[in-house]
Amino acid sequence: MDLSAVTAALESKSYEKIADICDNLMLQVAADGVAFHNDWPYAIHLLSHFYVHDINSARFLWKTIPSTIKESNPEVNAVWKIGQQLWLRNYGGVHEAIRGFEWSQGLQDFVAAFSGKHLKLYTKEIFQLLVSAYSTISVEDAALFLGMSEENATSYVLQQGWTVDYASRMLTVKKQPVVTEQKLDPRKLQQLTEYVFHLEH
Template sequence: MISNFDKLCVDLEKQELEAPTGVASPSTYAQLLVIYLYQNDLCNAKFLWKRIPQSITSSNPEITAIWAVGQKMWKKDLAGTYQALASYNWTEPVANIIRALEERVRERAFYLIGRSYNSISLDTVVSMTGLSRDAVLRACAERKWTLREDGVTVDPTPPAQPTPLHTSSEDQLFKLTEFVTFLEN
């Protein structure tokens, strides 16, 4: 299933490639840069930033602000990422993608916390998710994470892992043997 952002990404890449002068519009660059960040495709975001003409980046503070978010993501600075996201008054249509990006970064942080920690301080969760203390407490309760009696330590529950679709080597060999036998007949 392809998401709306994936489709928009393909359309924007096409617009960039087919730009009559070889230079796309600032709006195209801004949206594409944010979508790459949304997709956590930091390499493509960095390459896009490098190929945007200097005249566009210097005259469009929104594109520079988007790249500031990308730099924080590149450095895995979650607290800095949330600060960079909140430090600019985003315009449409970029604002819509920015909101989705912020939510995705936050969900990724919760997922990583759940997978990586047996216990973690509430203040660290606040920093890693960019939420207020009350919002973190609600989010932890929704995830069935336990707040210890000290009121400052959270015990995350690991996220549910999908059942792997691995088959044993013997099963694979059996299927291959059946297939070869079928082809020989």
């Protein structure tokens, strides 16, 4: 099985191409009637789908991974843990899943790139939800939502124009200027409600 295209994409940090490379290679191998070996890069393949934010394809791939691999390869399970937290929109859990595993040398840079690219996007999304849903929020809760330490969360929101009362440890949300009359998108509220539910259970 020739995985040189996958290796080349990793080495050149062309992470956005890896999902397509792996998918096409998998189809080609299947069409040739070759059985998959234990050396298929399942962890890389899974992470590549999370990198391009294709969670449904990742879930499908997870179902096709042999149970022997799931039982014997902790790195595959560690990548899947990231995906589970993404699915739940538990971005604090995504941070924990990334930090909580000793990644192999082959995956370290890829995981770091995923963390840098996507967690910024998720942080931004959660921040917008907080702006929509709160006028004040505790430092502790903001940190929990944003998946950061309390110090980093405070620093982040202060940069966005929020204010902090250090005595009460409460943050005052700076609302975005309303250009036209806006109604709060009920889907955003539902997202936040589901997120809070998953944090508490």
